[in-house]
Amino acid sequence: MLVFFLTWNCIDHRFKLHDVVVFHPTLSGRQKSASALIFAEADKALCDGADEELWVLDVALRVHKVISG
Secondary structure (H helix, E strand, O other): OOOOOOOOOHHHHHHHHHHHHHOOOOOOHHHHHHHHHHHHHHHHHHHOOOOHHHHHHHHHHHHHHHHHO
16 A cells, blocks of 8 residues: 655655556556656656646556556
């Protein structure tokens, strides 16, 4: 179970979610690579100055969609 704390910044959330996805034993390579592309897009957007809170939500929802679908 993944718990997000309000005091953590976006980078901490992204790294925690990244570690859960990459090291998960039952996810396929396709699911992991699709999630990695989502993380890369979020990283670029955050480096360009995007809103952190919106991107945390967006990444979490998109990764959930990849994993469950």
